[in-house]
Amino acid sequence: MRWSLVVLVALIFGLTGCRSDSSPAELADDSGSDGGTTVFDADQDGVPDNEDSCPTVANTGVDADADGVDDACDTDIGTSNDLDSDGILNSSDNCPDIANSDQANRDSDLFGDVCDTDADGDGVDDKVDNGDGSFSALAPSSGGDNCPLAPNDGQSDLDADSIGDVCDIDTDGDTVADKADDGDGTFSVIDSADGGDNCPLVANVSQEDADGDGVGDACENDGDSDGIPDGADNCPAIANPGQEDLDGDGIGDVCDSDVDGDGINNEDALGQSLDNCPRVANSDQSDTDGDGIGDACDLVNDAEYACGINGEQFTPLLANDSDLSAQASKDLSGCLLGFGLLCDVQSPGNVVDSDLSNVATMQNTDLLGLSTVTLRVATTTGFAYPGANALGVAFSESAQALQADLLGGDLIVRTRLNGEVQEESSGAGVLDLDLLGASGLLAGADTSFLVFQTEQRFDSVEIEFAPSLLSLLNEVNVHAVCASKTDVSVP
Numbered sequence: 001m002r003w004s005l006v007v008l009v010a011l012i013f014g015l016t017g018c019r020s021d022s023s024p025a026e027l028a029d030d031s032g033s034d035g036g037t038t039v040f041d042a043d044q045d046g047v048p049d050n051e052d053s054c055p056t057v058a059n060t061g062v063d064a065d066a067d068g069v070d071d072a073c074d075t076d077i078g079t080s081n082d083l084d085s086d087g088i089l090n091s092s093d094n095c096p097d098i099a100n101s102d103q104a105n106r107d108s109d110l111f112g113d114v115c116d117t118d119a120d121g122d123g124v125d126d127k128v129d130n131g132d133g134s135f136s137a138l139a140p141s142s143g144g145d146n147c148p149l150a151p152n153d154g155q156s157d158l159d160a161d162s163i164g165d166v167c168d169i170d171t172d173g174d175t176v177a178d179k180a181d182d183g184d185g186t187f188s189v190i191d192s193a194d195g196g197d198n199c200p201l202v203a204n205v206s207q208e209d210a211d212g213d214g215v216g217d218a219c220e221n222d223g224d225s226d227g228i229p230d231g232a233d234n235c236p237a238i239a240n241p242g243q244e245d246l247d248g249d250g251i252g253d254v255c256d257s258d259v260d261g262d263g264i265n266n267e268d269a270l271g272q273s274l275d276n277c278p279r280v281a282n283s284d285q286s287d288t289d290g291d292g293i294g295d296a297c298d299l300v301n302d303a304e305y306a307c308g309i310n311g312e313q314f315t316p317l318l319a320n321d322s323d324l325s326a327q328a329s330k331d332l333s334g335c336l337l338g339f340g341l342l343c344d345v346q347s348p349g350n351v352v353d354s355d356l357s358n359v360a361t362m363q364n365t366d367l368l369g370l371s372t373v374t375l376r377v378a379t380t381t382g383f384a385y386p387g388a389n390a391l392g393v394a395f396s397e398s399a400q401a402l403q404a405d406l407l408g409g410d411l412i413v414r415t416r417l418n419g420e421v422q423e424e425s426s427g428a429g430v431l432d433l434d435l436l437g438a439s440g441l442l443a444g445a446d447t448s449f450l451v452f453q454t455e456q457r458f459d460s461v462e463i464e465f466a467p468s469l470l471s472l473l474n475e476v477n478v479h480a481v482c483a484s485k486t487d488v489s490v491p
Helices: 002-016 399-406
Strands: 026-028 038-040 127-129 135-137 179-181 187-189 314-316 327-331 343-346 360-364 373-378 389-395 411-417 420-424 434-437 448-454 460-465 475-484
Touching: 314 389, 343 373, 360 373, 360 460, 389 411, 389 460, 411 448, 460 475
Parallel strands: none
Antiparallel strands: 026 038, 127 135, 179 187, 314 475, 327 373, 343 360, 360 475, 373 460, 389 448, 389 475, 411 420, 411 460, 434 448
């Protein structure tokens, strides 16, 4: 009898409701149909709980997969549905809103070609994001890429037909083809012996070749062998078939002492850099953070560089990152065991694991400056990082200790793409290593960063440790290698 009474009481409360008059999750029903029935709305989004597909999360009003559950709390929408009906689930689709069953991704970044505003990753957009899931082609006449699937940041177009030279099968426009379209964004050169243009960069429809050497008479007088006759070559002594001329002064970039035309020479007689933005005009040479890179082309303020996994732009290359599946390895082939006391990389996998406080220790105590040891971190999924980047290598030593040895050239950082070296901090110039204190995260570890800007795409990073003669630094602890998965723009 006692249990029956308890059940009866519970049923009564369940039917009549139990609430506090001050509960914020109630909405007054002004319909007047029952004298003021209270309607419960836990997320206060204006939709009664008994009608709300997301009763505890404010609705967005969007139900992309039309399953009756608002996107605000639909856990299936990002993984188990195929919004664009191309046969690829959203979680694996590199363009989830636009059908692309082939998943073509010319530059191996995060976005498929049909939804990538820069499909070939050369820094020149070929389409515009309309903001509604659709994209519009950007014509070359409006600043769009004249070779959307073939990298050509210089956009050279010899015959001015709006098709860039690298993807134009008739570069000089004389109706004689010099290359064949392979159909995948790449092109193959057609040799003159096989009917290809014997002067691919000089119009010569008749293809005269008096001496029969396979080089047309029209381009025979070419001292630098770049296909441009000396009389028309803007750098007759240095090969530059694209004839790039950034400042339009009639002197090709490869032989122009002031490429950007800002009045500051690129370098001095000893080859030391003078212009802190050699390809961006900045006559004032302002450099707010003092890193040797002018504000006009500096992608990151050193004091603000941060690397982490909680929404930061720069993230570590990790093995558990599905975009990368990063892998770390060591190369001891440069170790001179007969002279070096110790030459090794201990625990290289620590650089790519999820523990951002542990380290890979690079050891090299060779005092003759002949032994080298290398730590390599590479993506294994085919993903390639964009060229406009600020690559950061996080160390745990003090800034002072590292600075002393960097001046001696002990640490070299280089990038590679498909095994080919793209850029390196060799001291000769294209990359400037910059040492700064920890402003970033890395699990709160006390770190310093070596940061340099890149211009070329890369899929792997190498850190080479070669102690110079009488070096005091024989051990370097590397926490992580960091970069941005998307292009970094000048602030």
